Amino acid sequence: MSTSVSPVSAPRATRLGALWNSAVGKKALMAVTGIVLFLFVLVHMIGNLQVFQGAAKINHYAELLRISPPFLWFTRIVLLVAVFVHALAGIELWMERQRARPVGYQDYRPVVSSTASRTMIWSGLLILLFVVYHLLDLTIGVVNPRFEHGQVYANLVASLSRAVGAAIYLVAMIGLGFHLWHGLYSMFQSLGLSNRGISPTIQKFAIGFAVLLTLGFSAVPLAVILGLVG
Amino acid sequence: MRITLDIWRQKNPRDPGRFERFEVPNVNEHMSFLEMLDVLNQQLVSEGKEPVAFDSDCREGICGMCGFLINGEAHGPLRNATVCQTHMRHFKDGDVLRLEPWRASAFPVLRDLIVDxxxxxxxxxxxxxxSTRAGSAAEANQILIxxxxxxxxxxxxxxxxxxxxxxxxxxxxxxxxxxxxxxxxxxxxxxxxxxxxxxxxxxxxxxxxxxxxxxxxxxxxxxxxxxxxxxxxxxxxxxxxxxxxGGYANEVQTLAALPPSAAMRFFEAEPPKKEP
Incomplete structure (x- = not known):
C-alpha cells in the first residue's frame, strides 16, 4: 500500500466555483436550490386550493400574481436558475456515479434505504419533464384543448377533464412526493445541519410535507375527474 | 451443514473475472465465515486447485482487512460486525451464498475477493x-477535552x-x-x-x-x-x-497526483497479455 503523495497546485477558483467543482459543494448548491423550489411548490399548492373557492377567486389570484411584471420576471428568473443549477448538479453527480462504479454488483440488497432515496434522479427527471408539459399546458397553452389567457379556472378544467391530462398530473405529483420524501430530509445533511438527535424529526418533517404536497396538488385533478370542480 | 458458494474469481486486475461455484459439505456452525473459507481452500489445495484469495488479518473485527459482499450485503447479514465476526450459525444448512468483492473504480480488484x-x-x-509540538513532551493533561x-x-x-x-x-x-x-x-x-x-x-x-x-x-x-x-x-x-x-480552497494543496499502490503499479507497468 502506497501512501506517498506529491502536492500539486490546483488551479485557482472563486469560492462559488470551488463549491461547484466539488461533490460536497454541488450537493450544498442542490440543497439551497432545493429549498427555493420547495418553498415555490408549497406556495403554489396553497394557491391552487383556491380552485375550490370558485372560478372568480382563482382567476383573481392569477391576475394578482401578474400585477407587477418586474416581480413576475424576477421570480421566474430565480426559479429558472434554481431549476437549472439543481438539475445540472444532479445530472453531473449521477454521471460521476456511473464512473465511480463502472462494474455493478451481481447481487445488491439495500438494507435500510428507501425506494425514494435510490430513485432521486428518475423522480427528478420526471418532474422536469412534467414542468415542461405543465408550462405548455397552462402558461403558454399550446397543449391545452381550449386555452384562453387569464381564464385559469376554465383552462385547468379543460386540461384535467381529459383522462390523459389528469393522469399526467397525478403521476407527476406522486413523483414529486417521492422526490420530496427524500430531498427534504437529505438537504439538511447536505448543508451540514443534521445530527443524530434531530434526524428523526427531519425525517418526519420530510415525510409530512411530501404527503401534504402530493395530496394538496392531487386534490385539483381528482376534484375535476370526480366532477366536484367543473 | 452444507453450504454452496458462488465466489467471484479474478486472476488479476486485468482479468474480466467470473463467478465459480463451490460446495463445502462439512461446515461446523461454530466456524467463523473465514474459517469456513479456510476449509474450502484446504479442500481446493488438496485437489491441486487455486485457493480463493481473500483479505484477513486479526479475525476479531478490529483491523479492517476482511470484507466482501455475502448475498448482496457488505460484511454479510450480521450488523455491526465484519465478515470475520460472522459465524456459520447465522446461515442455514443448504444455503447458497454469493461472495462478491467491494466494487468501485477506486477499489480495483487485485485477485478474487481482494481489492486495493x-x-x-x-x-x-x-x-x-x-500539528504537534515536537521536542520536549508537554504534560499529557495540559489540553482539556x-x-x-x-x-x-x-x-x-x-x-x-x-x-x-x-x-x-x-x-x-x-x-x-x-x-x-x-x-x-x-x-x-x-x-x-x-x-x-x-x-x-x-x-x-x-x-x-x-x-x-x-x-x-x-x-x-x-x-x-x-x-x-x-x-x-x-x-x-x-x-x-x-x-x-471562507476562501480556504486555494490555500489547500490537493494531492492530485495519485501514485497507484505497489500492487497496482505492478499490473500497470506490465504490458497487457494477449488472450490466446
Missing part, C-alpha cells in the same frame, strides 16, 4: 494529521477503514469513511488548527480518487461494522462549506 483500498490511505494522507467531545471523537475513531461504506453505497462514495476521519480529529482541540483545510483536502482527495457523492440514503451506516453514525457526513459537509466559503 490504498485510495483510503491517500485520503488520510491528504489531511488526516495534526470536554467529555462529550472526547466521546464523539472516540466514536468516529472506531472506523477501521474496511471500505464497507463504499461498497454498500450506490454511488461508491467514501463519505462515511472521510467524514469519520474528519470528525475524529475535528472534535478534538488538537485538530482545530488544520480543521478548515482538512475538510477541503480530504474531500477533494476522495473526489480525485473517483469515489462518488453522498445522497444520504444511509446504507453505509447500516452496514458499518464500527457503528459510525451518518452525522459524521453532515459534520464534514458543514466544515467543507464553511472552509470553501
Amino acid at each position: 483500498r490504498s485510495a483510503l490511505d491517500r485520503i488520510i494522507a491528504a489531511g488526516g494529521y495534526t 470536554p467529555k462529550p467531545s472526547a466521546d464523539k471523537a472516540m466514536e468516529a475513531a472506531a472506523c477501521i477503514g474496511c471500505g464497507a461504506c463504499v461498497a454498500s453505497c450506490p454511488n461508491a462514495a467514501a463519505a462515511l469513511f472521510t467524514g469519520a476521519k474528519i470528525a475524529h480529529l475535528g472534535h478534538l482541540p488538537q485538530g482545530q488548527p488544520e480543521r478548515m483545510g482538512r475538510a477541503i483536502a480530504m474531500t477533494s482527495q476522495a473526489h480525485a480518487e473517483g469515489f462518488g457523492h453522498c445522497t444520504t440514503i444511509g446504507e453505509c451506516e447500516a452496514v458499518c461494522p464500527a457503528g459510525i453514525k451518518l452525522e459524521v457526513i453532515s459534520r464534514m459537509n458543514k466544515d467543507f462549506i464553511k472552509a470553501t466559503l
Whole structure:
C-alpha cells in the first residue's frame, strides 16, 4: 500500500466555483436550490386550493400574481436558475456515479434505504419533464384543448377533464412526493445541519410535507375527474 | 451443514473475472465465515486447485482487512460486525451464498475477493494529521477535552477503514469513511488548527480518487461494522462549506497526483497479455 503523495497546485477558483467543482459543494448548491423550489411548490399548492373557492377567486389570484411584471420576471428568473443549477448538479453527480462504479454488483440488497432515496434522479427527471408539459399546458397553452389567457379556472378544467391530462398530473405529483420524501430530509445533511438527535424529526418533517404536497396538488385533478370542480 | 458458494474469481486486475461455484459439505456452525473459507481452500489445495484469495488479518473485527459482499450485503447479514465476526450459525444448512468483492473504480480488484483500498490511505494522507509540538513532551493533561467531545471523537475513531461504506453505497462514495476521519480529529482541540483545510483536502482527495457523492440514503451506516453514525457526513459537509466559503480552497494543496499502490503499479507497468 502506497501512501506517498506529491502536492500539486490546483488551479485557482472563486469560492462559488470551488463549491461547484466539488461533490460536497454541488450537493450544498442542490440543497439551497432545493429549498427555493420547495418553498415555490408549497406556495403554489396553497394557491391552487383556491380552485375550490370558485372560478372568480382563482382567476383573481392569477391576475394578482401578474400585477407587477418586474416581480413576475424576477421570480421566474430565480426559479429558472434554481431549476437549472439543481438539475445540472444532479445530472453531473449521477454521471460521476456511473464512473465511480463502472462494474455493478451481481447481487445488491439495500438494507435500510428507501425506494425514494435510490430513485432521486428518475423522480427528478420526471418532474422536469412534467414542468415542461405543465408550462405548455397552462402558461403558454399550446397543449391545452381550449386555452384562453387569464381564464385559469376554465383552462385547468379543460386540461384535467381529459383522462390523459389528469393522469399526467397525478403521476407527476406522486413523483414529486417521492422526490420530496427524500430531498427534504437529505438537504439538511447536505448543508451540514443534521445530527443524530434531530434526524428523526427531519425525517418526519420530510415525510409530512411530501404527503401534504402530493395530496394538496392531487386534490385539483381528482376534484375535476370526480366532477366536484367543473 | 452444507453450504454452496458462488465466489467471484479474478486472476488479476486485468482479468474480466467470473463467478465459480463451490460446495463445502462439512461446515461446523461454530466456524467463523473465514474459517469456513479456510476449509474450502484446504479442500481446493488438496485437489491441486487455486485457493480463493481473500483479505484477513486479526479475525476479531478490529483491523479492517476482511470484507466482501455475502448475498448482496457488505460484511454479510450480521450488523455491526465484519465478515470475520460472522459465524456459520447465522446461515442455514443448504444455503447458497454469493461472495462478491467491494466494487468501485477506486477499489480495483487485485485477485478474487481482494481489492486495493490504498485510495483510503491517500485520503488520510491528504489531511488526516495534526500539528504537534515536537521536542520536549508537554504534560499529557495540559489540553482539556470536554467529555462529550472526547466521546464523539472516540466514536468516529472506531472506523477501521474496511471500505464497507463504499461498497454498500450506490454511488461508491467514501463519505462515511472521510467524514469519520474528519470528525475524529475535528472534535478534538488538537485538530482545530488544520480543521478548515482538512475538510477541503480530504474531500477533494476522495473526489480525485473517483469515489462518488453522498445522497444520504444511509446504507453505509447500516452496514458499518464500527457503528459510525451518518452525522459524521453532515459534520464534514458543514466544515467543507464553511472552509470553501471562507476562501480556504486555494490555500489547500490537493494531492492530485495519485501514485497507484505497489500492487497496482505492478499490473500497470506490465504490458497487457494477449488472450490466446
